[in-house]
Amino acid sequence: MNSLFRLPEASTHAVTVDHIFYLLLVLSGATVVLVFGLILLFAVRYRRGSAAKRGPMPEILSREFEIGWTVATLLTFAFLFWWASSADLSSLAAPSGALEIHVVAKQWMWKTQHSNGAREINALHVPLDKPVHLLMSSQDVIHSFFVPAFRVKKDVLPGRDTDLWFQASKTGTFPLLCAEYCGTNHSMMRGKIVVMRQDDYAKWLVQQPEGDDLAHEGARLFVSRGCSGCHAGSSNVHAPRLAGLYGRAVQLADGRTVSADDAYIRDSILQPKRDIVAGFEPIMPSFKGLLDDGEIQSLTAYIRSLGEEQQND
Template sequence: MNSLFSLPEASTHAVTVDHIFYLLLALSGATVVLVFGLILLFAVRYRRGSKAKRGPMPEFLGREFEIGWTLATLLTFAFLFWWASSADLSSLAAPPHALEIHVVSKQWMWKTQHANGAREINALHVPLHEPVHLLMSSQDVIHSFYAPAFRVKQDVVPGRDTDIWFEASKTGTFPLLCAEYCGTNHSAMRGEIVVMQPEDYAKWLTRQPEGDDLAHEGAKLFVSQGCSGCHATSSNVHAPRLAGLYGRAVQLADGRTVTADDAYLRDSILQPKRDVVAGFEPIMPSFKGLLDDGEIQSLTAYIRSLGEEPPND
């Protein structure tokens, strides 16, 4: 595996991560040199038989030294904590109009799907200088999406949706790895991220095999799995309407309020009796074992696409 020093900074986030890393390296190196230098100096100067003056340090010098050293250490730690935490927090929330790509991990491959339905295995094509938002899930065990050139890593956990985003700053082909031991062929779970100029990415996307996008696939599943029998506007069953639901605050029967995001929709599909919407009966069956992660992502994309439509009364 390539080391951090041999990989280029290929994303906007990578520059900040590398600056923090190099500063920590310099501070650690300076501390090691100072400590071992003092040890060597004192060992030589105050060796047995030397004529160096010995005695207690003047009180004012000891007090000022202790106060100065403590304050310097405290301020340095506070600055590093602020810088590193602000860099991490800024990498959590993807920009509102980021390009959305779905990633499904399984032993031992990465399956990616673009918004227009184009699919890849162990590869991910993205445009240059455009934020890319990855929505990820696992079909079996814990994996970890690791793109060292972009300095991003995110665990992909079964039964839970996770996400990460980056903005590529250089064109080229960069390694994609799994950083969590996931089974016998963990070391072979490799792929590549191909960063292209925006116009080249658009051409590549149009050349991929035609297929329904995620929302259209989700719409078909919505009908074939019987969801429309309860959640459609024309349904006689008293069930929550889905148009305009995504991103909205939902009042639950137990008094809690949650946001209808990807995680909430996934839980509602697999564990419908856990978060029951206020005013509705817990009559929805669980689809656990009936839908895989890719199908859940498609259903979520379909519900998300309804967010632009006004709710029907």
């Protein structure tokens, strides 16, 4: 297996992670050399029978040495904490305009779907030098989406949406692994990330088998599952309207205010009585067990598209 030193830095995040790792390695090595060097020095200089002067260190020198060592250690720790935490925080929120791709994990494969409906299994094609935002969920147990060359890893959880973003900086094919023990064939849950130049990616995407995009698929589910009977604009049922909902602040009956993001929509579908919208009765049934994660992602994409249409209007 390749060591970290031979792994390519294939994303913008990988460069920062490696620089932090190398600095920690240098500091750790310097500390080990200093400590063992002093041990060796003192063992030789103050060995039994040596003429080295012994006695307590002058109090003022001892105090300054202790203060200086403590301050230096504190400042080093503070710098490392700031650098590592800022790198992690910057990797949490995907930049606006990122390419959105949906990922569903199951024993023992990765299923991915692009915004135009193109699907892949155990593979993901992405463009070079463009942010890619992955919206992920699991159909069974906890998995972990891990791309060593990108230095990114995120748990993929059942019953909850997680997301991850990266920006590939090198073309090529890179391993995709599951980093969480997920069952008997965990070691076989492998895939690949194929990074292509943007024009090549556009050609590849066009050549994929035609498929409706997620929003259109969600629109069909919205009707076939009976959601339109209550949430459509023409419905006589007193239920929240969905046009312009996504990303908006929602006032709840218990006084809380939440943001209508992917997690809120998922919870509203599976646990509709948990967050009741102010002014509405808790009459919506739960769709838990009736919709799989792929269908929930499609419905979410449809509701998101209603929000985008509202903004464009």
